[in-house]
Amino acid sequence: MKCTLVLVGTELLNGATIDTNSIYMAEELNKYGIKIAYKLTIGDSLEEIIEALKFAKKNSDLTIVSGGLGPTDDDLTKMAISKFLNKKLIVEKDELLELKEKFKNLNIKFLDKNHKEVEKPEGALSIKNDVGMAPAFYIDDVVAFPGVPRELFNMFPKFLEFYSKEKNRKVDPIYIKDLIVVGIPESHLEEKIKKYFTSPDIEYEFLVKDYGIIVRMQTTQVYKNTVEKIKEKIYNSIGKHIFGEDKETLENKIVNLLKSKKYSISIAESCTGGQLTSKFIDVPGVSEVFKEGIISYSNVSKVQRLNIDKNIIDTYGAVSKEVAKKMVLGLDTDIAISTTGIAGPTGGTEEKPVGLVYVGIKVKEKVSTFKFNFKGDRSRIRQKTVLHSLFELYKMLEEDEQ
Template sequence: MKVGVILVGTELLNGGMIDTNSIYIAEELNKYGLEMEFKIVVRDFKDEIYRAIDYCKKNVDLIIMSGGLGPTLDDITKEVIAEYVNKPLVVDAEELEELKDKFIKGGYTFTEINKKEVEKPEGSVTFKNDVGMAPAVYIDDIVAFPGVPRELYNMLPKFLAWYTKEKNLIDDEIYIKDLITYGMPESILDKEVREFFTEEGIYYEFLVKDYGILIRLQSKRSNKNKVEKIIKKIYNKIGKFIFGEDNDRLEGKVVELLRENKLSISTAESCTGGMLASRLIDVSGVSEVFYEGIVSYSNESKMKRLGVKKETLEKYGAVSEETVREMVMGLQTDVGLATTGIAGPEGGTEEKPVGLVYMGIKIKDRVYVEKRVFKGDRNKIRERTVSHTLFTLIKILNEDV
């Protein structure tokens, strides 16, 4: 079954907002074997929305729309859908009362203009919005969601579960398995794993994320056993580059390993400026293992907070193996992480270029230091430093603890 996606919002075309909804929609469609054939981005203009719907109707089986379901004048998506299917806009009394109740519980004042949020073409099926106001609306193979990402995330899974059952599309659901890798380029990954995909109906692709590269395996659920055999072969060949599966993330795996081994952790950061601590603190339950994060950006801070020797800084500089070693030794927990580097765009020299970083890892009385030169802008260098530090810690914990 083919799907067309229409993203409604002038802000998506004038640079005011970045589209992330279509990425999420595609990922959810994959789970049901539904193919997104194309996406169209249109402004909040009635004729443009109408033409987009008309084009989709002639080319795909299902239209998914996002945006334009709010209460303001430029929120006209449902109005255009109603015109296209030749149905009047109506308001369900029960849905209106539910909307008013949301306003009261949220401490807001309900006004007549907000009524627009529960208008729908006559005969529509609606899907409850648990995190916002306007419900999703479906009629005649057209479904419309609010443009707010968390509201789409709340309702799209409900809709797809209902729609695939309604259309009898769940006889053999799609089976998807993600292996999350770090430290191996996409081209080498492809070279390493392609030999395992010889059976018809089992596919793979690579998805480059900011936390690693996913090897996504996809087939029908009836082929699950065959997919799992391929996964075992991939682990046997490149297992040291795989840190997790599906929803795993580097920081989550670190916290999991620390909790399993009853180890505490703290961080000392210079070039990453707290990003390392922030990634760890994003993980629920981290309070069991995380002690403190120190951003020791200046030399004075490195000396005062971490006990880095003045002579070390004068002889080797702040960006050096010797300094990061003393930084990480200045942390009092079982595990310590330290970073120092030149994130740029200024400050680099021939001897110490922009992108040079040193990462220190202490596990009890052992210290590991790694030197890397990362490419990219200031933020990308910092992000890569954080990800590489976490991945290296995972490898050490898996091997040595």
């Protein structure tokens, strides 16, 4: 079964509001095996909403509308749906009384325009709003929800349960398996694994993220075993570049490894300015293994806080493998990471361009340094430094024999 999401609101188009509703709806729809075929974002225009409804009705089984159910003049969704379906708008007495009671309980004056919040096309089924004012409604395979996220989150599951029963659908949830890959360019990655996707029932795509590339495989539960077989082949091909699956993160996996090995960790950051430390602090329970994070941004800090000989900095420069190595040796935990680089946009030279980064990693007595030449703006270079620091540490920990 296919559906179309119609997101209504000029604020979604001009950047004033970030769309989170469609992400939530997609996750809930997956549970019922309903695939999103199209997602349309429409401004507060009666004509444009009607055109979106026409497209959705023609190209999908179910139309889901979010936004534009409020009491103000720019809330036009109900009028658009009523015109599209050729149904007059009505107000049911019990729903109006319930709405007025909500206003009374909140000590808010009820205005004539607030009647609009319980208007709906004649024959529509209302979906109770437990956390807000306007109920959602469903009619002729069109369902409309308020755009306020918490109100949508309250009503959407109730609607899906009702809808699956009404249609007497056998639920076959959508199954998604993500493999998170680091260290292979997207084009090379595809060349290595596309040969495994021969089944028309398995869709796959690549999602480039700051922390790596997600290989996403999507199907329904009935083909889950087929996905698992494909996954095994991918591991056999590029397993050393796969650091996790689904919601796993490098920092979580590293913290779990540190706990299992009873290792402690400290970090000395220059170019990343605390971003690497923040990744670890985000992990619940990290206090068992994390000692400290030092932002030794200046050369003076590197000398005073990490005991690096000033002559080494003068000879090789703060951005060098020698300094990266000394930074981790200045930390007294089992595991240590250091970052030093030129994030830009200025400060680069022909010999040491913007994007040059050195990462130092200490695992017990073994110390390694890694050189990278990243492309992008200041933020992107720092993000890449954090990612590759985590990945190199993860590999060293896996190789470590306690």
